[in-house]
Amino acid sequence: MAATKTLRASLLALLLLLLCASSASAYSRRACQAPTRNPLAGCPHGTLLVGPAQKYTSVQAAVLSLGNTTTAATILILPGNYTEQVNVTRQGPLTLLGQTSHPNDATKNNVNIIWHNATGTATTGTYDNAYTSVLTIAPTFNASATGSGPSGTPVEAGTPFGNYNFRVYNLNFINDYLPYSAGPSLALSMSYANAGFYYSQFLSYQDTVYVGKLGNAYMYSCIVGGQTDFFYGFGTLWVTDSQVKLRGCGGGITAWKGSNTTFVNHYGVYIHNGVVEKANSTLNITHQCALGRPWNAQHRSIFANNYLDDSIRPSGYIQWSATDPRVNANTTMAEYKDFGPGFNVTGRLEASNITIEMTPEQYAPYDRPAKVFQYPTGEFGNVAWIDQHPQA
Secondary structure, eight states, rough: HHHHHHHHHHHHHHHHHHHHHHTTTSSHHHHHHSSSSSSSTOOOTEEEETTTTTSOHHHHHHHHHHHSSSOOOEEHHHHHHESSEEEEESSEEEEEEOOOOOOTTTTGEEEEEEEOSSSBBBTTOOOOGGOSSSSOEEEEEHOOOOOOOTTOOOOOOTTOOOSEOOOOESOEEESSSSSSOOSOOEEEEEEEEEEEEESOOOOOEEEEEEEOOTTTEEEEEEEEEEESSSSEEEEEEEEEEEEEEEEEEEEEEEEOOOOEEEEEEOOEEESSSSSEESSSSOOOOOTTOSSSSOTTTTTTEEEEOOOOOOTTTTTSOOOSSSSSSSSSSEEEEEESSOTTTOOOHHHHHHHTTOOEEEEEEHHHGGGGGGGGOBTTTBBBOOOOOOOOOOOO
C-alpha cells in the first residue's frame, strides 16, 4: 500500500511538471512581461492581471481565484507597491511575473510586495515566524510553521505535498518591519513545495528566507538582503549567480537545522557563484559577519566559488554560542574555492574545527542541484521544476 501511494504521488508530480513545462514553452516571458498597450499581449491564455483599477488589485486575490486545482496558471503583476501577504496553498503549477522592460535584471524590478511584521519583540509579542512572512508557499499552516526544538512544529501525517512547480520572476518581497534586526521578519517562507525564484529580491533583516520541511527552493540571479540568520530552515536551498547583501552582522548568514530521515538526505543551503558583500559602503562591518552558525549540529551549508568582501570574519563560520557550540562530526559548515578579501586562509585554518575547506572529492556529492534536491521519499534528482534557461 505504501509503495502504491508513493508511486501515485510520483506520477502526479511528473504530470504536474509536464503540464507546467508545456505551458511555459508556449509563450515568450520577455513578450509577456514587456509594458505594452495590452498588458497581456504575449502571455499564456488565461493569464490573470493584477494592478490598480484591474479586476484583481492584489496578488492574493488573484491567487485565491485560482482555487486548489492542478491546472497550471500565470499571474502578471503591473508595476507598483502592493502591501499584502501572499499565501499559496494550491498544488497546481503557478508562475508570478512582474511587468518589466528588464526581465534579466533584478535591480530594475518595478513590483514590490511589502509587509511589515516581526515576532519576538516587545511591541509584537511572540508567535510563530510563519505569521510574519510576505510570501508563503505551503499546503497548510503547520507545514509552514517554524516551531521550536530539534524538529520544529509537527506536521500532521498525511499532509499532502503543496505546489510542485512554483515560479517567480522579477518581483521584490520586502519585510521592512524595522530597518535593523529586531526579531524574525520573513520575506519568504516555503515548505512542502518546489519553488524557483528568478531575478527577484528578498529583503528583510532577520530570518529573511525560510525553507522548511520538504521544501526545495532554487534562486537564480536574485538579491537577498539580511542581517541575522537570513537563510535558515530544514529543507534544501540552492542559490546561484546571486547577490547576498549584508545589511549588518548578527548571528550568521546561514543557520540550518538538519533532520533525521530513514534515507540519506542532503538538506541544506548551497550558495554558488555569487557575491557576498555589504549592502552599502557606509556600513562599518569589516571582519564582523559570519558565513553561518549551526541551528543544530546537523547544519549543512556550503559556499562555493563566491566572491566574499571584507565583511566576512577571518574564521568564516562560528559556533552557535560559546556555551552551546552545536558543532560535532555531523556538522557541515563548508567552503569550496571562495575568494576575495573575505577569504582569509590563515583564519580558516585556525578555525578548522568549525569551518571546513572542502577538497574536490568532498565537494563532489553537492556540486549540482540534481545531487541535493530530493523527492519526499528520498530519491535524488528532483529538478524538473527548475527553469534551466531562465534568461528571457
